[in-house]
Amino acid sequence: MLNKNNKILPFVYLLPTAILLTIFMIIPILYTFYLSFFDWNLIAPTKEFVGLKNYIEVFTDPVNQKVILNTLIYIIFLVILNFVIPYFISLIVKFFISKMQGTYKVLFFIPSLFSLVVGAMIFTWILNPVSGPLAYILKAIGLTMPNWSNSGILAITVICLITNWKVFGYNFILLLTGLGSIPKNIIDAARIDGIPKWRLVWNVILPMNRGIAIYVLILTIVQGLQYVFTPINVITTGGPYYGSSNVIYQTYLNAFVLYKTGTSSALAITTFLIFLILLFLEIKFVESRDKDYV
């Protein structure tokens, strides 16, 4: 039974969060929306109203177009590396082996404890095309390591691999937990009927685990695009020629390197609108119906 009498007290408990969210999230979002209609450089005393110019620039400027295309490539790579592969592995660990599940969980998670700056540093060492250990091994078998930092697509691949190193274990655990909450009698019944394991996974397990899978998938995109910021900034700073920049990094460059707050804000609002579509999908498919306040 919930206490329905007290009208004021719940809001007292909510007050600290409400104040913080208002000052550091709600007002900032509105202010960024406001800034997206102006030309400004973060310092000048006046802002010039330019209407929709910044938004038109988001879609017509060749650099921004390239960055939007890169963002799509990032999304594809991130979904494969940080969602599909951990999902596959969690299915293996849950249904195809019978021992050491706990050990794999503990070990897979370890890289999640470390900063992406550490990850970026280690991988620039491993993948150094001239003097790194991988180049050394490749040379021993007669291959040469490509100079990946000169190619946008290869740089994107490396950057995604670095975030994969960090978030693999985390996503693996979330997906494994989801698989663990599927009632065992359903799986047993299918087993008794002699249905092949992969068939069982495809026809029963995946549909039943859809909620958490969509949650992890959406989080992979929303957080992944932000996670890659660190390796981009540490290793490539968006280069070669914006080849490894994405919409998040470009927003930062415009604001704090090029001092174009208008373009930056328009990019940020555009990103937010896309994330809101993902939020809508999350609420529709994931936030469960059994919560009495949803």
Added chain:
Amino acid sequence: MFKRKVNLWHVLLILIVLMAILPILFMISNSFKTLQDSYSSMLSLIPKNPTIDNFLTLNRQVNLLGLTWNTFLMATIVTLGKLLTGLLTAYAFRSYQFRGKMLIYLLFVATIFVPFTIVMIPNYLVIAKLDLLNNVVGVALPQLCDATGIMIFLKTMEKIPNSLIDAAHIDQIPNRKIFFNIVIPILKPSIVSVGAIFFINSWNEYVWPTLILKDKGSFTLPLALQNYISSEGGTNFPLAMALSTIMIILPLLIYLIFQKYILNSISNSGLK
């Protein structure tokens, strides 16, 4: 029952373990190698001439104690703030029925979908106005509440039997006491594990601190490490790896101690 064949899947899984762990082992090993050895015996995990010179050099070049203190202070403020706001918010949701509850809940979910880029300019301006640039307090201030924490606490609080709270109400125990003397003790395991996760994440944070901390004296460990990485290939890796090794000690220790709780809380955060 004699079909004990080796399960080949373990080969794949052990390979993944190696990919996860080996980079860290090599990093630790390299931080005890001389620059020369880091090239000549690159693939060996045991340093040929183990040395702590890299750590001594680091200690001359940067203020290790100051860096660690800045990082620790920032992570502690962020963790305490997130725990307090999270517990209070979850308690309000657990214990009261009020108007707009569903809307407020969805608003919290929505905060997870707010890209940091949309708040970074205004928040930067606010922190600058408060004269908190180059101060870890300025880094911590905008991130004192966290939706994931609220959700994990809410899930744990929902398991507290209503009869317990009702009994306390009947005994006329004031709400404040119910919160501090009944709810908080029951939640101790999840407070510890969520706190550990908050602390580790904040300890490792990079993006927002780079905007606020420009002065080297105010740097946190990840920012200092970035200064040792050069994209042109001139990085002194043993040195950078020594700094990284220092950086990972605390998160690793926390994980060793609270591993079971931490993994449980992460599982909980995903249970929908």
